[in-house]
Amino acid sequence: MGEYSIGQALKIFLQKSRLKGSIQGFQITEVWEQIMGKTIAKYTEKIEIIQHTLFISTTVAPLKNELLYQKDKIIQRVNEALGENLIREVVIK
Secondary structure (H helix, E strand, O other): OOOOHHHHHHHHHHHHHHHHHHHHHHHHHHHHHHHHHHHHHHHHEEEEOOOOOOEEEEEHHHHHHHHHHHHHHHHHHHHHHOOOOOOOEEEEO
């Protein structure tokens, strides 16, 4: 068995565990304002990553409509922030 750095060991552990989505969801919550801007972040109630889908919750109807039109851009920005192509779909709730 080879030797791993702590960082490598954590990365391997996260890839094999169910915690990865939760941790990445937390990462997105932390940088959501930088990714999407202050206005969108202010009215976004909840962000979750389940499997390869990003769920965005808001009660503001015009924002829901705007987010629907920006799905491809959201996927691109979130994947860039995560450093991998994790998100394949966006669901606006």
